[in-house]
Amino acid sequence: AQTVTQSQPEMSVQEAETVTLSCTYDTSENNYYLFWYKQPPSRQMILVIRQEAYKQQNATENRFSVNFQKAAKSFSLKISDSQLGDTAMYFCASPNQAGTALIFGKGTTLSVSS
Amino acid sequence: GAGVSQTPSNKVTEKGKYVELRCDPISGHTALYWYRQSLGQGPEFLIYFQGTGAADDSGLPNDRFFAVRPEGSVSTLKIQRTERGDSAVYLCASSLKRGNEQFFGPGTRLTVL
Numbered sequence: 139a140q141t142v143t144q145s146q147p148e149m150s151v152q153e154a155e156t157v158t159l160s161c162t163y164d165t166s167e168n169n170y171y172l173f174w175y176k177q178p179p180s181r182q183m184i185l186v187i188r189q190e191a192y193k194q195q196n197a198t199e200n201r202f203s204v205n206f207q208k209a210a211k212s213f214s215l216k217i218s219d220s221q222l223g224d225t226a227m228y229f230c231a232s233p234n235q236a237g238t239a240l241i242f243g244k245g246t247t248l249s250v251s252s
Numbered sequence: 253g254a255g256v257s258q259t260p261s262n263k264v265t266e267k268g269k270y271v272e273l274r275c276d277p278i279s280g281h282t283a284l285y286w287y288r289q290s291l292g293q294g295p296e297f298l299i300y301f302q303g304t305g306a307a308d309d310s311g312l313p314n315d316r317f318f319a320v321r322p323e324g325s326v327s328t329l330k331i332q333r334t335e336r337g338d339s340a341v342y343l344c345a346s347s348l349k350r351g352n353e354q355f356f357g358p359g360t361r362l363t364v365l
């Protein structure tokens with residue numbers, strides 16, 4: 139079965155600092171997307187960033203960027219200049235083999251303090 | 253109404269009762285997904301609809317769970333003879349088509365007493 143592994147259950151960082159959340163995944167596909175979602179206490183899952191596996195360039199969205207290592211099947215999320223509003227649970231996700239669902243990791247709880 | 257909506261936001265029921273959870277996807281999204289999220293875990297796939305048909309229901313845990321999407325828009329997840337272990341947040345998501353990024357609703361928190 140395909141798996142997505144997030145090895146850091148909790149992370150803490152102070153405002154303005156940079157933090158990296160790790161994720162490894164398992165797939166036999168060549169072309170696929172990878173996603174990071176944010177889930178604040180409101181429960182709403184919000185897409186943070188996505189990476190297309192056939193693109194070598196790492197995706198960037200404002201303060202959020204990824205370090206995508208296809209051969210190692212690693213997909214980490216870097217948050218620069220952390221803000222209090224970044225406090226949330228972060229989930230890494232990859233599609234299942236059929237492309238009919240996302241497989242999520244167990245999540246990393248990120249706390250940003252002032 | 254740009255986003256995915258789900259009703260009710262919270263549902264409390266007794267063991268053995270029947271419940272229905274509703275999802276209204278983003279207009280024009282042909283793909284619709286249901287997930288279940290237990291406390292402290294990531295969402296787990298239940299079922300995927302392409303249009304009106306359930307294209308993948310491999311995530312449904314047993315035959316007490318059923319979902320429909322009769323007109324290719326709104327979907328209802330139905331749970332019969334609820335058990336305490338069914339307590340979780342049920343998330344619905346939609347995407348323009350299969351494989352695109354999924355947009356999630358706020359979820360329904362189901363509590364079975």
